[in-house]
Structure formats: C-alpha cells, structure tokens
Amino acid sequence: MWRALLVVVLAGATGCANVAHRMLNRTVDRPPYEVSDEARAFHRTLTVVDLHADSLLWNRDLLAKSTYGHVDVPRMHEGGQAVQVFGLVTHFPFPPRLSGNRVRPDLVDTLARAQRWPRETHCSPFHRALHQARKLARFAERSNGGFRVIRTRGDLDALLEARARGETVVGGMLGLEGAHAFEGKLENLDRLYEAGLRVFGLAHFVDTDHGGSAHGTHKGGLTDLGRQAVARAGELGMVIDLAHSSPEVFRDVLAVAERPVIVSHTGVKATCCTVRNLSDDQIRAVAATGGVIGIGFFEYAVCSDCLADSIRAMRHVAGLVGAEHVALGSDWDGATTSIDCTGLPLVTQQLLESGFTRDEVRAIMGGNALRVLRAVLPD
Numbered sequence: 554m555w556r557a558l559l560v561v562v563l564a565g566a567t568g569c570a571n572v573a574h575r576m577l578n579r580t581v582d583r584p585p586y587e588v589s590d591e592a593r594a595f596h597r598t599l600t601v602v603d604l605h606a607d608s609l610l611w612n613r614d615l616l617a618k619s620t621y622g623h624v625d626v627p628r629m630h631e632g633g634q635a636v637q638v639f640g641l642v643t644h645f646p647f648p649p650r651l652s653g654n655r656v657r658p659d660l661v662d663t664l665a666r667a668q669r670w671p672r673e674t675h676c677s678p679f680h681r682a683l684h685q686a687r688k689l690a691r692f693a694e695r696s697n698g699g700f701r702v703i704r705t706r707g708d709l710d711a712l713l714e715a716r717a718r719g720e721t722v723v724g725g726m727l728g729l730e731g732a733h734a735f736e737g738k739l740e741n742l743d744r745l746y747e748a749g750l751r752v753f754g755l756a757h758f759v760d761t762d763h764g765g766s767a768h769g770t771h772k773g774g775l776t777d778l779g780r781q782a783v784a785r786a787g788e789l790g791m792v793i794d795l796a797h798s799s800p801e802v803f804r805d806v807l808a809v810a811e812r813p814v815i816v817s818h819t820g821v822k823a824t825c826c827t828v829r830n831l832s833d834d835q836i837r838a839v840a841a842t843g844g845v846i847g848i849g850f851f852e853y854a855v856c857s858d859c860l861a862d863s864i865r866a867m868r869h870v871a872g873l874v875g876a877e878h879v880a881l882g883s884d885w886d887g888a889t890t891s892i893d894c895t896g897l898p899l900v901t902q903q904l905l906e907s908g909f910t911r912d913e914v915r916a917i918m919g920g921n922a923l924r925v926l927r928a929v930l931p932d
C-alpha cells in the first residue's frame with residue numbers, strides 16, 4: 554500500500570496518473586472467473602447493484618473495456634450488473650492513516666493536476682465533485698442508450714423495465730465521499746443535487762465542518778451545518794451514507810433518521826476489527842431504519858483481499874439482523890485488490906455455497922439496495 558501511494562505522488566510529479574491507477578487498483582483474482590453453469594444461470598436472473606466505486610477519480614473512459622481497474626460499462630454487462638453507485642472523491646490525505654488524518658497534503662489535488670482536470674478543480678473539492686458528476690453525465694450522453702444516470706425512482710424503474718425487455722443498458726448513480734466538498738455552503742449541496750448527486754456520504758478521511766470522520770483527529774458528532782445538510786438531503790430525496798463517519802456522527806444521524814440509511818462500503822468489527830468497521834450495535838441501528846450495509850471487497854474492510862472474507866462479513870450481518878440488510882459495497886477502483894466486476898457471478902456462487910437461500914442471495918446482490926433507493930429517491 555505504501556509503495557503504491559508513493560507512486561501516486563510520483564505520478565503527480567510526472568503526470569502519469571494512470572501508473573498510480575494501475576498499481577492501486579490491481580486485481581489479485583484475475584478474470585475470467587470460474588463459476589458453475591448453475592450459479593451463472595441463477596446470477597443472470599438477478600438485478601445486481603453495487604453501492605460504491607471510485608472509478609470517476611481516474612481519467613478512464615468508462616464506455617470502453619479496460620484491462621485494468623475494476624468497473625466500466627462493458628464489464629458491468631459482462632458481470633451481469635445493473636447499477637453502480639459512483640463515489641465522488643474530492644480529498645485524500647497524505648500519508649493516509651486509519652486514524653488521526655490531517656487535511657494537508659491532499660493527494661486528490663495532486664491527482665487533479667496530474668490528470669489535467671479543469672483549473673477550477675485544483676484548489677476546490679466542490680469543483681472536483683462537479684467535474685466528476687459531469688464526467689458521468691457525459692458518459693451517458695455518449696453511450697447510445699447503453700448507460701443511464703439514475704436520478705429518480707422513475708429512472709430506476711425505467712432502467713429495470715428496459716433490462717427486463719432485454720435491452721443492453723446499465724445505470725450509474727452519484728454518491729459523495731465527504732461533506733467537505735460543500736466547502737461550508739449549504740447551497741453547494743443543492744448544486745450537486747442538480748448535477749445528479751443522490752447518495753450523501755458525510756465523511757471521508759478527515760473531520761469536516763459537518764462532522765467527524767472515523768479516521769479524523771477529533772471524530773466529533775454532527776455540527777449545526779451537518780444537521781442542516783442532513784435535513785436538506787432528506788428533503789431532496791438523497792440517501793444518507795454513513796461510511797467513514799465517526800461513531801458520534803453515526804449516532805447523531807441515526808437519532809434523526811426518518812428513512813433508511815446506508816453504509817455504502819464497510820466491514821464489521823466482529824470479523825475485522827478496524828476503526829472504519831461497524832460494531833454490532835451500529836449494525837442493529839442501521840437495520841432499525843430499514844437500511845442496508847454494503848460489505849466491501851477490500852483489505853481495510855475485511856482484513857484481506859479474499860472474497861471469502863467479504864462473504865464472512867455478510868454472514869455476520871445477516872446472522873445479527875437478517876439478510877435483508879446486507880448489500881454489496883465493493884469500493885472498486887478505490888484501492889481495492891479483489892475481483893473486478895466481471896467476478897460478480899462468483900460472488901453469487903460463494904453466497905450460495907455459504908448457505909444463503911436463493912431468495913437471500915437475490916436480496917443481497919441487489920434487491921435490498923433497490924428497496925432503499927426506491928424508499929428514498931425522489932419521484
């Protein structure tokens with residue numbers, strides 16, 4: 554990891570951001586994946602949703618099949634995936650720590666310059682978010698109908714109906730990693746909503762003026778600004794995402810949550826005890842809102858890059874609160890080193906082998922996430 558991060562810095566200096574992307578987003582278990590005919594046939598009947606990928610951080614054309622990274626539209630088709638939530642990453646501390654991170658230096662600033670993003674993105678997390686949102690919209694425009702941005706419940710239903718008719722189409726949604734992207738202005742939440750943002754993750758690696766991060770220095774609760782942002786996001790029909798949030802923010806948001814909340818990409822302390830992972834009480838609290846917990850395919854979430862350990866975390870959540878609260882939260886293209894999205898049939902197979910029923914697997918692979926999106930998204 555450290556070596557890879559040094560490459561990012563070097564990449565910034567040399568303008569070779571692709572080198573960093575290739576190195577950070579390796580795939581240990583390479584495609585093609587061996588999956589039984591039976592599991593593959595069942596997988597084809599599922600509507601698969603993944604709650605978190607950082608693909609927009611990189612200058613990759615998501616309409617072209619890439620030989621590196623984890624998600625693009627052709628590979629989504631291949632993996633039988635219907636919807637991907639794409640995170641807007643606008644800041645990343647260096648050196649990154651699991652706890653005690655400070656704001657500067659900021660690797661995304663370096664990456665934005667290295668990838669020649671528009672000048673206004675260089676010192677502005679807000680403009681970095683907007684730039685990535687526009688990238689996703691442009692992919693949809695250029696896709697000849699093969700890729701849609703999902704903004705409403707109607708968009709979601711239309712996508713699923715088109716797929717049911719046999720059309721080759723997949724959907725993308727926008728999620729935010731960290732309220733620092735609003736730069737202290739509530740109106741910027743509205744501007745990002747207009748740009749398509751529908752999943753509001755309050756925290757990333759540092760504390761913000763909205764509330765604490767699990768990886769921050771103070772790890773405090775929601776501030777007044779954070780409370781206003783959560784309320785406004787609720788009015789607009791955004792899903793609240795507590796991934797990376799401090800335990801205090803977690804508690805404060807759940808105290809006022811009126812609709813299901815999610816933790817888009819995480820692990821659980823019971824199988825991998827790190828500061829970013831959920832305690833059993835937190836799992837119960839999310840389940841009590843009707844929400845879902847997206848289990849990641851990365852080392853900080855499950856303590857290995859082994860898919861079996863992600864399944865183990867899913868089994869823990871299901872055992873505690875029921876399979877209806879388990880979802881996929883890969884963190885693809887965000888320093889994951891597990892499978893790419895063409896490996897989704899393998900996830901289906903391993904869930905079945907681990908003892909989940911077919912109905913439970915259908916729910917985990919996407920049904921649960923769809924339930925929450927339908928409950929929260931605007932009409």
Ligand SMILES: [Zn+2]
Nearest residue numbers: 730796797818
């Ligand atoms: Zn993350």
